[in-house]
Amino acid sequence: MATVELKFGGFGGQGVILAGIIIGKAASLYDNKDATLTQAFGPEARGSACSAQVIVSDDRILYPYVSSPDVLVAMSQDAFTRFSPEVKDDAILVVESELVDTSGVDPAKRVYGIPATRIAEELGRKMVLNIVMVGFFTAVTGVVDREAVRRSVRDSVPPSTINLNLKAFDKGYEYGRKVLAEA
């Protein structure tokens, strides 16, 4: 890996930015890489579109913005529709499968889906859907080391929710392994 450009999109309230921060932190603090995160700041609020861009690299990162993502993580249809035209030809698309319709996607692209919201609800809190996505992303892309991300989840969430979030991470990760094995 030289440089990988990631984009996380969804709607405000889903924890999109935190998902990006967890991956960036995992890469730059626990996986010997550099990671630069920028976020789209608009008049955004709960329910509207929101996104985080993360560049992960073995080298020093100069240009701060993502121009053409290698991986798009979409947690809403709106984010998928807006950002999927920007991705590289051989990009990986990671989606919330019950919220995003990927039927029209170019077959050259690898698409991995997970019902993250439903899994989060089964764990008892819909809020952790972003961490389920983070686990799934970690498994299917291999961009950042699993233990590094797990550690990053642990120190990015409120202490009282660590166990729940780690469980969410593991669920997402296992689901990703299974999807990869079946592919």
Next chain:
Amino acid sequence: MTVDPKGVLTGHHYLDGDHACCEGALAAGCRFAAGYPITPSTEVVERISARFPMIGGVFIQMEDELASSIAVLGAAWAGKKSMTVTSGPGFSLMMEHIGLAAMTETPVVFVNVQRGGPSTGLPTLPGQADMMQARWGSHGDYEIIALCPNSPQECFDLTIEAFNLSEKYRVPVMFMMDECVGHMTERVIIPKPEELHVVDRKFTSRPPGEYLPYKVYDGWVPEMVKAGDGYRFHITGLTHNEVGYPAMNWQAQEKLVRRLIDKIRKNADEIAMYEEADTEDADVVVLSYGITSRVAMRGVEMARAQGAKVGTLRLIVVWPMPETKIREIAGKVKAIVVPEMNYGQVALEVERLAGGRTQTVLVPHGGGTVHDPEAIARAILEVSR
């Protein structure tokens, strides 16, 4: 030099530039901040409001930027290191007190996380168009120091440097971030307290009665006292004598204002901080600052791939300019290319210093996003032909 370990969050962090700036202020010993939150600097004061009270500092959210900028001057005279934080529209309101800080030689740091302007402009998007305002925004003739970080790590490191310079030269220091650097998250390493270099205020050791607040006993600046420590002193924006009282004549003006200017201009080479690379056999040198210095590197790499011989000079301290260095470079290259997120500010100073010995080529950008690196590469290739 004493670093209060309470303010130093030693360790490896994943922070945005705004938060890193707050941590830099704490590490530098800043214990008073006043502000009126404004995008894209809000996260600085948000963190200040959470962190300062925990370590014995004070943060006041004031009624506006005028009040914020005068409160920090008051805190400085009470003996504290102090800072205010704002962005373009608020910076405009603070101009009066930047002049007062310059005239009264009050060490204080003004943070401006630049966004697109003029007026309310582009609140959530970057710009670098307040550079001349930082330099000249208040009336009268005076000098300030301005620094431009290009990463969250530098938002930490250089905030400490901003305080150090403000104490050393008793001058308001402008910490000129931009929205991109402020909202960018990267690894920030905060060293142990004993590894930090922090400059303390030069308080007088003279007894009350012998002390004169505006007499220069040694070096370039007078010694300070803390209000309430038993010294009589008087601070005024009027031209003043060594006692600090108004002195309305040209002799007092010449003595005071010339020193305000000279203490910075004559020490410009010592204050200068820059990164110079590959200028030795370069045909073209790209001069940049802040986030644009990182974007420019991609343009430089593109131009090099097409055979251009390009060097770089990245200004960390933008005001005062490293005049000796720029003159030296101007004497040996075909052109100096200056990309900046405005329509020509720092480039004009570069052109003045180049003095006709080389051409200065501005690569302007109105802000709202960073430059397209290809525009910078094109400018380099055009002049290196």
